[in-house]
Amino acid sequence: MHEIDTAAVFLLVGGDVLEVRWEMRGLNEWLGVGLFIAGDLPASDPDDFVDVSGLPEWHPLLGVPIVGAARSSHVPNEGCPDEVWALRLDFSSGASAVLALGEMVDGHLGYLPDSLVAIFDEAEARNYRLPSSRQSAWCESVAEVPRDRDLG
Incomplete structure (x- = not known):
């Protein structure tokens, strides 16, 4: 597992960017996902x-x-409306990574909606659950990425 402050940014083949971030409006907190075409991601300080x-x-x-x-x-x-709290990405290598709202608390995953964790172990992701969700962080329903859109 890996703790992440507020966002994970993936640089994709061709220069596009996938960003997964913590978002909040009022009491509503969720995992925001954005796909930016090369050069469209707002400029940030490299130290961030x-x-x-x-x-x-x-x-x-x-x-x-x-x-x-x-x-x-x-x-x-x-x-509040139903919101995304975990996202699993499956890779052609057979590896998967789950990005979820949470943090490490005394060596265990704990729900803290203003930070993210990356989970690389399926069993850990399946065991990470929120009382407010019917699904674990493993995210049981899968959508395939269209073959004409390379997100490598």
Whole structure:
């Protein structure tokens, strides 16, 4: 697992960018997902980013296409709409990564909606659940990425 402050940014083949971030409006908190065409991502201070490509848990995800995606949703607070809290990305290498709202608390995953965790182990992701969701962070429903859209 890997803790992430507020957003994970994936640089894709061809220069496009996939961003997964914590978002909030009032009491409503969710995992926002954006796909930006090369050059369209708003400029940020390079010091705001940490390059994780050298960390071993990220290696199976580097340079391989994303072939599927799945999401888990929940109702964050009474009266709020159903929102995404976890996103699983499946890669052509057979590896998967789950990005979810949460943090590490005493060595265990805990729900904290203003930060993210990257989970690389299927069992850990299946065990990570929120009382406000019918699905685990593993995100049981999968959508395949269209073959004409390379997200590697």
